[in-house]
Amino acid sequence: MEILAIANQKGGVGKTTTAVNLAASLSAKRKRVLLIDLDPQGNATTGTGLHKNELALTAADVLLDGVSIAEATVMSPAGFDVVGANKELAGMDITLMGQENSHTLLADALDVLMEDQQNSKKKGYDYIVMDCAPSLNLLTINALVATDGVIIPMQCEYYALEGLADLSQTIERLTELNPKLHIKGVVRTLFDARNTLANDVSQELEAHFGDIMYRTHIPRNVRLAEAPAHGMPVLAFEKNSKGAQAYLQLAAEVIKQSRAAKKQA
Numbered sequence: 001m002e003i004l005a006i007a008n009q010k011g012g013v014g015k016t017t018t019a020v021n022l023a024a025s026l027s028a029k030r031k032r033v034l035l036i037d038l039d040p041q042g043n044a045t046t047g048t049g050l051h052k053n054e055l056a057l058t059a060a061d062v063l064l065d066g067v068s069i070a071e072a073t074v075m076s077p078a079g080f081d082v083v084g085a086n087k088e089l090a091g092m093d094i095t096l097m098g099q100e101n102s103h104t105l106l107a108d109a110l111d112v113l114m115e116d117q118q119n120s121k122k123k124g125y126d127y128i129v130m131d132c133a134p135s136l137n138l139l140t141i142n143a144l145v146a147t148d149g150v151i152i153p154m155q156c157e158y159y160a161l162e163g164l165a166d167l168s169q170t171i172e173r174l175t176e177l178n179p180k181l182h183i184k185g186v187v188r189t190l191f192d193a194r195n196t197l198a199n200d201v202s203q204e205l206e207a208h209f210g211d212i213m214y215r216t217h218i219p220r221n222v223r224l225a226e227a228p229a230h231g232m233p234v235l236a237f238e239k240n241s242k243g244a245q246a247y248l249q250l251a252a253e254v255i256k257q258s259r260a261a262k263k264q265a
């Protein structure tokens, strides 16, 4: 089981789109996937066809009430398991402030899940994908403390590199709590190859962070933008679109990385 956090403190860079469509693509490649929504906006939840305000249990119950991840998991219309979120998750920072284990609540819940899966005859998850909120709040910290690696969606804009420095610092700080924590890769999103600035920034990213850049560029693609309105990953309704194909390619890169890491271990 490999845990992936999709994080970037900037909003609108394609985190949720990446979480939903990467989860769908891994699932299409016959991997067993659980998507955990950690953003009170609940966009990843609705993006898989679930009604975020009709869920009996959500990530808030896991983090605030000690409900197990298994109990809070539902099968989404998109065809893979989801722990949903809605605005109930919004008050978490205040509720948990000062609580001793507030940083490790999700990691503890995932440990329980992993133990259950090891003891069960059924095959467990291959990937757990977590969609983070656009901030470095306690929810995102919980994701970073729980995860094996971070995938950073990044739009090739002028301030992109600055944002990456902030996030890298936070990751650096949290390795004390989570020694496994590292940047698994940066994925260029909303990419427009005809845009000169995007190409310049892309090249700069390549020069500074070449070894952690995914080869796959996710293009700006109208089918990806429409997907939330369908409440479906793009694969489910427009498999041949550039957006769907790009996320399949990203999933292939992620799987290849996992294989290489396993070999090294």
Ligand code: ADP
Pocket: 010, 011, 012, 013, 014, 015, 016, 017, 018, 043, 134, 189, 190, 191, 218, 219, 220, 221, 222, 224, 225, 226, 228, 243
């Ligand atoms: P974040 O989760 O980082 O805030 P989203 O994934 O919600 O970002 O994306 C922000 C907006 O941009 C959404 O309306 C989404 O549908 C759209 N979007 C994301 N990626 C693409 C893409 N590759 N092509 C076109 N639209 C996209």
Ligand code: MG
Pocket: 015, 016, 017, 039, 043, 132, 133, 134
């Ligand atoms: Mg989002």
